[in-house]
Structure formats: C-alpha cells, structure tokens
Amino acid sequence: MIFDPGHGGADPGAVGSTTKEKDNVLALAKKIAVILEATGRFRVKFTRTTDKDFCAPIAFNVDLDLKNRVKAANSLGGDAFYSFHNNSAAAKAYGNEVYALAAGGEGEKIAKAIRARMALLGMTDRGVKYANWYVLKWTEMPAVLIEHGFINSEEATILEKMDQAALAIAQGIGDHFEVSVSGNTQKKRGYEMKEAVLAHGIEDYLVPARRESIKLGNCAVFLRFDDKTPPPDVFKAEHLVIVGGGPVGHPNETILSGKTWGDTAAVVSATGA
Numbered sequence: 001m002i003f004d005p006g007h008g009g010a011d012p013g014a015v016g017s018t019t020k021e022k023d024n025v026l027a028l029a030k031k032i033a034v035i036l037e038a039t040g041r042f043r044v045k046f047t048r049t050t051d052k053d054f055c056a057p058i059a060f061n062v063d064l065d066l067k068n069r070v071k072a073a074n075s076l077g078g079d080a081f082y083s084f085h086n087n088s089a090a091a092k093a094y095g096n097e098v099y100a101l102a103a104g105g106e107g108e109k110i111a112k113a114i115r116a117r118m119a120l121l122g123m124t125d126r127g128v129k130y131a132n133w134y135v136l137k138w139t140e141m142p143a144v145l146i147e148h149g150f151i152n153s154e155e156a157t158i159l160e161k162m163d164q165a166a167l168a169i170a171q172g173i174g175d176h177f178e179v180s181v182s183g184n185t186q187k188k189r190g191y192e193m194k195e196a197v198l199a200h201g202i203e204d205y206l207v208p209a210r211r212e213s214i215k216l217g218n219c220a221v222f223l224r225f226d227d228k229t230p231p232p233d234v235f236k237a238e239h240l241v242i243v244g245g246g247p248v249g250h251p252n253e254t255i256l257s258g259k260t261w262g263d264t265a266a267v268v269s270a271t272g273a
C-alpha cells in the first residue's frame with residue numbers, strides 16, 4: 001500500500017495556530033504505518049517520509065507537485081493508495097471525511113471501512129464523500145483521501161486524537177483486508193536477551209568478560225572452552241559480544257578478542273563507557 005502524506009516542503013497545506021497540515025499528516029501516516037506493519041501483514045511505502053514537495057529542483061507549484069506525487073505512487077506500485085490531509089474552511093467546521101473517486105469501486109469500500117472506524121473517534125463524522133481529485137483519479141490503484149479534522153477550528157483535537165485516529169484508520173484498513181489490527185506495536189521479540197557476553201572460559205578472560213558485561217547493563221556471561229561451539233543460549237541474545245576467541249556465527253556479534261588474554265583485556269578496556 002502507498003501512503004501519501006499531503007503537501008510538504010514549500011507547501012504547508014492548511015495552517016493552524018501552532019501546526020501545519022504537512023507536518024500533522026506526515027506524523028499521522030507514520031503512526032498508521034507502524035501499527036499496520038506490526039501485524040506482519042502489510043507493507044507500507046510512502047510518497048514522502050520527509051518534509052518535501054515534489055517539484056524540486058524547480059519552485060513549487062501545485063500542478064507539478066500532484067503530477068509528480070502520483071507518478072511516484074504509481075511507480076512504487078501497491079494495492080491501494082491513501083492520501084492524508086487536515087481539512088480547513090473559512091468558517092468553523094468540524095470532523096472527519098473519507099473521500100473516494102466515485103461510488104462502486106474498491107476505493108469506496110476502503111473509504112467506508114475507514115469511515116466506520118473514524119466515526120467512533122468522538123469527532124464529528126462527516127461520512128464518505130466523492131471527489132474527482134487528481135490523486136484519486138490518476139493513481140493506478142484504488143485510492144482514498146482522508147481528511148482528519150479541520151485545522152482552522154479543531155487543531156487541538158487533531159493533535160490530541162492523533163494516536164486514536166491512527167489506530168482507527170489502521171483498523172479500518174484492516175477490516176477491509178480482513179486483517180485483525182490490535183494496535184499493539186511491540187515488536188514480537190525473536191530474542192530473549194538484549195545483550196550477552198561469550199567469554200573464553202579460562203580464568204584470565206573472566207575479568208574482562210565481566211567488565212564488558214557490567215558495561216552492557218550486567219548482561220549474562222557465557223563461557224566456552226578452546227574456542228569451540230558455544231552454549232546454544234548465546235543465540236537467544238540480540239547482540240553477542242565475544243571476549244576471547246573467534247566468531248560463532250551469531251548474526252549480530254562483536255568480537256573484542258586480542259591475541260592473548262592481555263590484548264583482550266586491553267580491547268575491552270578501550271571500548272564503551
């Protein structure tokens with residue numbers, strides 16, 4: 001899926017009293033992506049992850065921005081396109097709207113699924129709407145455009161509800177694709193330990209190994225003898241520091257071994273705090 005945080009660079013979008021649309025929607029889109037990717041079922045690609053417009057190196061103009069934005073989205077490819085905005089109006093206005101190009105397509109179905117979740121946010125529900133906007137029309141995939149709040153009259157709400165809105169939008173997308181989205185973004189840990197030290201098991205290595213372990217927050221110290229196969233538990237650590245002896249094939253290993261235990265002790269002393 002393609003996420004398109006609206007505006008950017010020279011184009012701030014709508015401007016509130018303390019924030020700009022371009023920044024709010026970038027933050028929102030990133031939050032949604034984190035939630036969706038944590039399910040392991042979605043991969044999000046962005047038209048922009050930084051504060052940029054799509055006209056550089058020439059001066060910003062909205063037509064070129066939209067054209068290049070859509071070109072970028074189409075070349076990234078994806079099963080659906082999501083553009084994120086804050087609304088603004090001359091008069092006071094409130095609420096969320098989700099746009100699709102027209103009734104009857106998959107874009108409308110996605111818009112309805114997102115709207116159903118956003119309607120529960122405690123903001124005004126303005127429903128699903130249809131518009132012939134450039135990014136909806138010219139993207140070569142189902143496309144929706146989400147207006148999260150009116151920055152001219154409910155900027156504080158937009159900011160306060162950003163986390164909830166991110167979850168609601170992610171869950172709406174999940175509903176459409178029949179993926180359960182819990183909002184739990186804790187990475188499933190493949191490792192049971194953050195750090196571990198593997199020491200050569202002869203006595204002279206134990207002092208530097210212990211010193212390294214203290215530096216790493218008192219992590220576990222494993223021993224091996226004669227540079228042979230280490231205890232299998234070393235592979236449960238996310239990061240393994242080897243004090244004495246050669247590599248063990250851990251995917252994230254740091255070797256602090258010198259030629260002798262004295263060299264090793266010197267290497268350990270030289271590293272870290």
Ligand SMILES: [Zn+2]
Nearest residue numbers: 006013085086
């Ligand atoms: Zn906008």
